[in-house]
Amino acid sequence: MMLAQQHPSSATQQPARGLPGMRGLQHIGITVPDLRQAVDFFVDVLGCEPFFSLGAFKFDDDWMETHLNVHPRAEIRDFQMVRCGNGTNLEIFEYASPDQNRRLPHNSDIGGHHLAFYVDDMDEAVAYLNSRSVRVLGEPSTFHDGPGAGLTWVYFLAPWGLQLEMVSFPAGMAYEQGLPRLLWDPRFPER
Numbered sequence: 001m002m003l004a005q006q007h008p009s010s011a012t013q014q015p016a017r018g019l020p021g022m023r024g025l026q027h028i029g030i031t032v033p034d035l036r037q038a039v040d041f042f043v044d045v046l047g048c049e050p051f052f053s054l055g056a057f058k059f060d061d062d063w064m065e066t067h068l069n070v071h072p073r074a075e076i077r078d079f080q081m082v083r084c085g086n087g088t089n090l091e092i093f094e095y096a097s098p099d100q101n102r103r104l105p106h107n108s109d110i111g112g113h114h115l116a117f118y119v120d121d122m123d124e125a126v127a128y129l130n131s132r133s134v135r136v137l138g139e140p141s142t143f144h145d146g147p148g149a150g151l152t153w154v155y156f157l158a159p160w161g162l163q164l165e166m167v168s169f170p171a172g173m174a175y176e177q178g179l180p181r182l183l184w185d186p187r188f189p190e191r
Contacts, residue, residue, distance in 0.1 A: 024184075027081070027089040028115065033102065033160050035078050035094035041158055042092070045132050046117065048084040055079075071097045084117065086189040104161045114155065114163040118186040122152050122168040129156055129166075140166075147175035 074097035
């Protein structure tokens with residue numbers, strides 16, 4: 001298995017200047033085939049907290065194309081914000097569009113993606129997902145060498161096929177040694 005190489009200066013420097021006033025990632029948006037099913041999964045199975053629904057967006061002009069880069073007759077049927085523990089928020093959309101691609105990308109596809117959730121105890125979390133009939137892909141894997149040493153991970157699927165991941169590194173990861181600035185870590189949200 002190939003390990004990612006750490007850029008020598010990335011861990012020792014403050015973030016490069018860029019977008020004025022940028023403080024961090026506020027949310028990730030995903031589109032799902034059935035909003036109720038998705039919100040129920042994120043809330044009832046994963047334990048996220050539902051916050052608010054934003055309602056439908058539908059326009060007779062080119063607003064959707066101009067503002068969202070989608071087909072001008074696309075519509076957002078509804079979307080909901082949820083919070084998943086001590087991390088970024090999740091904005092869940094249900095769209096309808098004349099040109100909608102209903103095939104989920106694989107991680108290897110351009111636009112492929114997954115959401116990773118930190119768990120304290122990987123074995124307990126895998127057993128829980130199995131008890132809820134959630135499809136877990138294989139057994140957890142652990143990095144033993146390189147900057148990710150100490151990280152255990154496993155993928156699982158939402159009922160509609162969205163790729164998700166659980167990660168755990170209760171003793172930290174090797175890359176952390178001696179660095180003044182680390183990746184954001186849900187174990188220490190105040191850092």
